[in-house]
Structure formats: C-alpha cells, structure tokens
Amino acid sequence: MEETTSTTDEQDRAFVRGYLAGQRDAASGLIDRYQKPLFNVALRMLHDAQDAEDVTQTVFLNALLQLRSYDPKYRFFSWVYRMTVNESLNVLKRRKPTVALEDRPGLLAAGSTPDEVAEVQDRVGKALLELRPDDRAVVVLKHFMSFTYEEIADVLEVPVKTVKSRLFTARDRLREALREPRG
Amino acid sequence: MLQQHQIELIHREIDGATMPDESAAVRKLVAEDPEARALDADLRRVGRLFQQVEAREPPIHLKQSILDAVAQSARASPKEVPAWSSPFAFVRWSLSTLKTAFESLTEHTEMAIMTKKTMIIGSTVIATVVVVAAIATGFPPIGNGAGTIGGDGPISGVQQASRYQGRAITPAEVTLQNPEISVLLQNPEVLKLVTSEAFRTVMANEAFRSAMASEAFRTAMASEAFRTAMASEAFRTVMANEAYRTVMASEAYRTAMANEAFRTAQAQGAFRTAQSTEALRTAQASEAFRTLQASEAFRTLQASEAFRSLQASEAFRTAMASESFRTVMASEAFRTAMASEAFRTAMASESFRTAMASEAFRTVMASEAFRTLQNSEAFRSLSRSAQASEAFMTEANRTAQRTAE
Numbered sequence: 300m301e302e303t304t305s306t307t308d309e310q311d312r313a314f315v316r317g318y319l320a321g322q323r324d325a326a327s328g329l330i331d332r333y334q335k336p337l338f339n340v341a342l343r344m345l346h347d348a349q350d351a352e353d354v355t356q357t358v359f360l361n362a363l364l365q366l367r368s369y370d371p372k373y374r375f376f377s378w379v380y381r382m383t384v385n386e387s388l389n390v391l392k393r394r395k396p397t398v399a400l401e402d403r404p405g406l407l408a409a410g411s412t413p414d415e416v417a418e419v420q421d422r423v424g425k426a427l428l429e430l431r432p433d434d435r436a437v438v439v440l441k442h443f444m445s446f447t448y449e450e451i452a453d454v455l456e457v458p459v460k461t462v463k464s465r466l467f468t469a470r471d472r473l474r475e476a477l478r479e480p481r482g
Numbered sequence: 483m484l485q486q487h488q489i490e491l492i493h494r495e496i497d498g499a500t501m502p503d504e505s506a507a508v509r510k511l512v513a514e515d516p517e518a519r520a521l522d523a524d525l526r527r528v529g530r531l532f533q534q535v536e537a538r539e540p541p542i543h544l545k546q547s548i549l550d551a552v553a554q555s556a557r558a559s560p561k562e563v564p565a566w567s568s569p570f571a572f573v574r575w576s577l578s579t580l581k582t583a584f585e586s587l588t589e590h591t592e593m594a595i596m597t598k599k600t601m602i603i604g605s606t607v608i609a610t611v612v613v614v615a616a617i618a619t620g621f622p623p624i625g626n627g628a629g630t631i632g633g634d635g636p637i638s639g640v641q642q643a644s645r646y647q648g649r650a651i652t653p654a655e656v657t658l659q660n661p662e663i664s665v666l667l668q669n670p671e672v673l674k675l676v677t678s679e680a681f682r683t684v685m686a687n688e689a690f691r692s693a694m695a696s697e698a699f700r701t702a703m704a705s706e707a708f709r710t711a712m713a714s715e716a717f718r719t720v721m722a723n724e725a726y727r728t729v730m731a732s733e734a735y736r737t738a739m740a741n742e743a744f745r746t747a748q749a750q751g752a753f754r755t756a757q758s759t760e761a762l763r764t765a766q767a768s769e770a771f772r773t774l775q776a777s778e779a780f781r782t783l784q785a786s787e788a789f790r791s792l793q794a795s796e797a798f799r800t801a802m803a804s805e806s807f808r809t810v811m812a813s814e815a816f817r818t819a820m821a822s823e824a825f826r827t828a829m830a831s832e833s834f835r836t837a838m839a840s841e842a843f844r845t846v847m848a849s850e851a852f853r854t855l856q857n858s859e860a861f862r863s864l865s866r867s868a869q870a871s872e873a874f875m876t877e878a879n880r881t882a883q884r885t886a887e
Contacts, residue, residue, distance in 0.1 A: 356548050363552045467490060
C-alpha cells in the first residue's frame with residue numbers, strides 16, 4: 300500500500316527525533332526507508348552501480364551527521380533526495396568526459412537480469428547519460444521515482460515551470476535516443 | 483505543426499497531470515492530428531521503456547557500511563573541540579592513515595608490493611606521511627604576539643584564523659613549564675631548522691595555514707588516541723627512516739600530492755570505507771576495495787603519470803615495506819584514530835593538497851635537522867602535551883624571527 304505524503308513525513312520526523320534522542324534503531328529505520336530509492340536515483344543519474352553505492356553512503360553519512368542542524372520545517376524526504384541528486388552531480392563533474400560507457404562497471408554486469416530487460420536497462424541508461432545532468436535529474440525523479448512536478452521542484456529547489464521545461468525537453472531528446480532501431 | 487501549449491498538454495497528459503477537460507482536449511487532438519498522435523505514441527513508448535527498468539536492490543552490505551561509518555564518525559567527533567589543538571597533535575592524527583595502511587601491509591607482506599590493493603594503501607600512506615612531515619616542520623602558533631603568524635615580525639601579513647585564537651601562551655609559561663623546549667632549541671640542528679628559510683616559508687604558507695584552520699583538522703586533532711600514538715617509540719623510528727625521508731623529499735611525491743585525481747579518490751565514499759581498519763580486516767574490506775578500484779576517481783588516479791612515478795620509486799617501496807612502518811601501525815591508538823571522519827575530510831581538502839605539494843615542505847623534509855628534531859627525546863616528551871607542543875612552536879617561531887632580525 301502506498302504511503303501518503305503526510306504519513307511519510309510524520310514517520311520521517313519520528314525517526315529524526317528518535318535519532319537525535321539517541322535511539323539506535325532510528326538511523327536503521329531511515330536507511331531501510333530510503334536506501335533503495337536513493338541508490339536507484341544515483342544509479343540512474345550515474346549509470347554506475349559502484350558510484351551509486353558511494354553516493355548513497357555519502358548521502359546517508361552526511362544526512363545523519365547533520366541531523367542536528369536539520370531544519371524540520373523542511374521535508375526530510377526532499378532533503379535526502381536533494382543531497383543524492385547533488386552528490387550525483389558532483390560525481391559527474393569529477394568524471395572524465397572521455398571515459399567510454401563500455402569501460403564502466405555498468406548495470407548489465409551486476410545482476411542476473413534476463414537479457415531483454417538488461418538490454419532495455421542499458422539502452423535507457425545510456426540515453427539518460429546523453430541528457431544534460433539537470434534534465435536527467437528531472438527525468439529520473441519523474442520516471443523512476445514517480446514524483447509530481449511539485450515534488451521534483453521541491454527536491455531540486457527550482458520552480459515547477461522549470462521542472463516541466465526540463466522534463467519536456469529531455470523527453471523530446473529521449474524520443475530520438477530511444478527510437479527502435481529499424482530493421 | 484503543433485503549438486507549444488499543445489505539446490505541453492500532451493506531456494502533461496502522459497504524466498497524468500491534466501484536468502478532465504484538458505484530458506479530453508488531448509484525446510481529441512491526438513485523434514485528429516497525426517503529429518500529435520506521433521508525439522503521444524512516442525512519449526508513451528518512452529514511458530513504457532522506463533517502466534521496464536526495475537528498481538535495483540542496493541548492495542546487501544550498504545546499510546551496515548553506513549551504520550559503521552556513522553558510528554565511527556560519531557566516536558571520532560567529540561562534541562566540544564578545544565579552542566586550540568597542537569601541531570603535534572595533528573601529527574599524531576595524521577599518522578593514523580599510516581596505521582591503517584601498514585596494518586594491511588603487515589597482513590599482506592607476502593603480496594607483491596605493487597598489487598592494486600597496495601597501491602591504494604600506498605597512496606594513503608603518502609598523503610599521511612606528507613601531513614606528518616608538514617606539521618612537524620612548522621605550524622602557525624596561537625595568538626598574534628611576537629613570533630606568530632600574523633604578528634609583526636618578518637613573517638607578518640598572514641592572518642591567524644579567528645577561531646584558532648585561544649589563550650595566549652606567555653614566554654614565562656613556556657620556559658617554566660616546558661624545559662624540554664629549551665633543550666630542543668639549544669640543539670644546533672634543531673636551531674638550524676627553525677631558523678631556516680624553509681621553516682619560515684612553511685609557516686607563512688597560506689595553503690598550509692588554511693588547511694590547519696579547517697574544522698575537519700581541528701576535530702581530528704582532538705583525539706587522545708593520536709597523542710598516544712605520536713608519543714610512541716615506533717613513531718620515532720618511522721620518523722628516522724631514511725626511505726621515508728627520501729619519499730617525502732621526492733619530486734614524484736610532490737607531484738602526486740598535487741594531483742586532482744588523488745584528492746577526488748580521497749573524497750570518495752568508497753575510498754573512505756576502504757581506509758577504515760575494520761574494512762581492511764574483514765570480507766567487507768574486500769568489497770570496499772573492489773568498489774574503490776572500480777570507481778572512476780581511482781581509475782583516473784592510477785592512470786596519472788605522477789602516481790605511477792611515485793609508486794615506481796625505490797624509496798617509496800622501501801618505506802612501505804620497512805619493519806619500522808609496520809611497527810608503528812601496531813597500536814590500538816592508531817586504529818582508533820584512523821576511524822575519524824574528520825581526518826578523511828581534511829585529507830580531501832584543497833588547501834591540504836596545495837600545502838602538501840609546496841616546495842617548502844619538500845625542502846624541510848629533506849633536511850637533516852628535521853630528522854634530528856623528530857628523533858630527540860625532548861621532542862617526544864613535548865608531543866605528549868598539546869600545550870607544550872604549541873609552546874614549542876611559539877618559541878621556535880620566536881627564535882626564527884630573532885635570527886632573521
């Protein structure tokens with residue numbers, strides 16, 4: 300069953316309060332709740348499982364260490380997603396643009412995914428990498444996290460109209476990049 | 483030709499973000515306009531492709547890695563950091579990396595020294611050793627009095643970071659409480675060192691001063707474990723190691739430290755994990771190393787000419803393989819200190835990297851006087867006390883200034 304936003308926020312706040320009060324399982328609860336989506340955001344942003352793991356770990360570490368300075372008027376949900384996107388963007392900046400995708404330990408190598416699905420994953424991953432990182436972030440949050448325009452705007456701290464503009468532009472590019480090969 | 487608002491409407495319909503009347507308008511448009519139909523079909527096809535990409539489960543060890551890292555950081559970050567931490571405390575702190583690195587070397591002495599894992603370890607050793615060398619040769623002391631950075635002497639003009647301005651240490655206190663300082667400064671070699679141009683240059687180095695002023699460094703210096711380790715006999719032995727000094731003085735080392743890729747690798751989460759002692763000792767460590775080795779930053783680092791050159795040097799190999807290095811790594815204090823998140827943060831800082839790469843550090847490291855200082859019993863005694871360490875640096879600065887005048 301899908302959790303409502305308010306329920307999610309309230310549970311997050313409870314975990315944050317618990318963590319700050321010294322409850323050991325509170326951190327565990329936050330990690331359980333967010334490690335998979337954050338890892339996947341980073342994975343789609345970076346198309347590299349190892350880098351995605353790094354990013355996820357860094358985000359959690361920073362988030363938990365900074366919880367005392369976290370302003371509860373902001374949503375924890377938005378905060379950690381924002382950190383994940385930003386950390387992923389940092390990794391992208393550090394990457395050498397000349398490194399070929401084939402040299403990356405990518406998505407295909409790591410799992411027991413059936414061939415067809417793996418092929419689609421790889422195509423989508425590579426098509427995403429062709430987008431500008433800012434546009435890619437919007438697409439990832441929209442298509443993999445199913446966020447609303449407003450939620451994406453909140454995470455990325457940009458106006459909703461910017462979210463729409465980036466998303467629509469990116470999808471137009473993806474139409475071409477993901478066109479079925481003729482044949 | 484579709485209008486922009488029509489294109490947006492189709493996108494919003496795909497996203498389920500249209501009102502009922504808008505949705506009806508889209509359906510009508512798609513039915514009547516081939517271009518709209520093509521766009522709608524394409525967007526739905528793209529959407530279906532995305533839906534086929536299933537969410538991946540994160541690595542099974544990720545949660546525990548995060549919890550371990552948080553726990554280590556919490557242990558290594560005392561709530562109250564002293565207003566001032568001594569340069570020698572910092573030396574102790576920086577040696578923690580040596581600890582980790584050589585612990586691993588001890589476990590893998592039978593391995594060829596240039597395996598990938600050792601390369602990682604070696605890079606950490608290098609960084610740490612440079613820090614040790616740098617700090618031990620000079621440190622901006624407290625306050626703005628005579629003989630301090632920012633004072634009115636020959637090395638004036640460098641502002642002391644305000645958060646470091648703690649209680650001023652008077653000359654009387656220095657003399658009365660720390661007779662070791664007088665002993666040290668009466669040693670001709672030590673005197674030669676502290677009055678040298680290289681020493682003054684290091685003290686006035688902006689990047690060095692900036693690195694020392696960082697919050698991460700301050701936090702790292704607060705650990706008792708570093709003080710204990712620093713005061714050990716093993717540490718002194720390492721400081722006296724010829725190969726160690728040769729590495730420090732080498733151009734290859736300096737170039738490697740200035741390498742952007744090195745800093746990037748240091749800053750990576752995987753690199754931090756790989757450096758932790760626990761990680762090195764368990765199966766989790768292997769995973770951490772694999773992660774690091776697969777990371778873009780590490781690959782870039784490995785590919786750099788500077789890094790290769792350094793690793794290929796005989797001095798570097800000898801330093802890493804020496805018994806004294808392994809000995810200094812054997813204490814619990816070093817292992818505890820190594821867990822510090824602050825240390826890792828500091829190592830990744832731009833100012834640290836710049837300072838370590840400076841010519842001044844290299845010059846001081848190559849000096850015989852430096853070895854004399856490190857080897858002296860008085861120095862060891864001083865290093866057990868943060869205040870005494872500060873006092874020594876204050877007095878050394880003062881001596882250097884008097885000589886310059």
